Amino acid sequence: MDPNPLELRHLRALVAVTEEGTFTAAAARLGISQPALSRTVVALEALLEGQLVTRTTRSVALTDVGVRTYRAAVAALAAVDDVAAAAGRQPRPLRLGYAWSALGRHTGEVMRRWRSDYPQVPLEVHRVDHADGGLDRGIADVAVVRGEFERSDRVTQLLFREPRMAVLPVGHRLAAQESILLGELRDETVVITHYGITRLDLWPPSERPRVALTVDNTDDWLTEIAGGLGIGVTGESTASQHAHPGVTFVPIDDAERLAVHLAWPVRPTHPATAEFAELVTRVVTSR
Incomplete structure (x- = not known):
């Protein structure tokens, strides 16, 4: 290892790049220039x-080592905050x-509104x-959870239900269609x-794909699809939050909508949890 010390700014840079998906967005989040972030x-x-x-030119993805380092960085930064x-130095x-x-599409507005209405409480998104x-790992105080989610130790609040979309490699036979049906994907991998919520039982038994390829994370998922190794199914929010030059998003007309919840422990781990949940509800119901 290099004799120069590892600093928190290094960890924050990796976390921001991973979570924002581009160096441009990550630099804006950290309030530094893009060249400084890259360095x-x-x-x-x-x-x-x-x-x-x-x-x-348009996105970043983590290597296997990068994924492990990102997870460790998130945990380390959370411990530093604690x-x-x-010590009473900062909230x-x-x-x-x-x-x-x-x-x-509500993500940016929620972050802006929180920082405007509650400037004394920093908001971190992981x-x-x-x-x-x-x-479960104590990395988050509040989480966005997709799919049906009920646990006795969690409070859950349904925010909205979003349409599902097929994620196809560029040039796929269905990529140019305005919308498709689940049955049109029956012969696909x-x-x-x-950890995702798309399973083969989303399809009727007579139209169910025969093969599923499982990967570790969203970056690998997009890479496999872009490389032509299969197709994906996801909620429409993925099209805006995880745009990728190698894939096309096409609405699926007959797929059940995907529930999106806000969840937090029955015993909240942060005193501003209720205020945040109320603000999120206001934002998603007003747009």
Whole structure:
């Protein structure tokens, strides 16, 4: 390892790039220039002696080492926040977790409104490769959870139900259609993540695809689809939050809509949980 010290700014840079999906958006989130952010990520890779991020002109994806480092960075930054809050130095940030797509088109508005209405409580948004958005691991105080979700130790609040879309590689036989039916995908290989909510029983038995390919995270899911190894099914929020130059999103007319919930522990882990839930509800119902 490089003799220069690993700093929190290195970890924050990796987390921001991972969760925002582009260096441009991540730099804006951190309030630094894009070249400065790029140098910080390169410095982190040098410190750890391995490539963490693969870059294209429009998006970034984590390597296997990058995924493990991101998870560790999220946990480390959360621990630092807890230490600072315990010492009374600063309010602990409210941590919003999600597995993919966050709040869709509402994400930016929620973040802007929170920072305007509650400037004294920082809001951090973390993508966590787990269906519960990091609640079980203590990474998140509140999480966006997709699919049916009921647990006795969680409070859940239904925010909206979103249409489902097929995710197809560019040039796919169905990519130019305005919409499709589930049955038109019966002969396809369906790519899913281990924590996702798309399963083969989404299809009627007579139209069910025969094969499913399972990957570890959303980045790998998009890469496999873009590479022509299969197709995906997801909620419409993914089209805006995880745009990829190698895939096309096409609405599915006859698929059941996907429930999107806000969830948090029955015993909240952050004092501003109720205020955040109320603000999210206002935003999603007003647009």
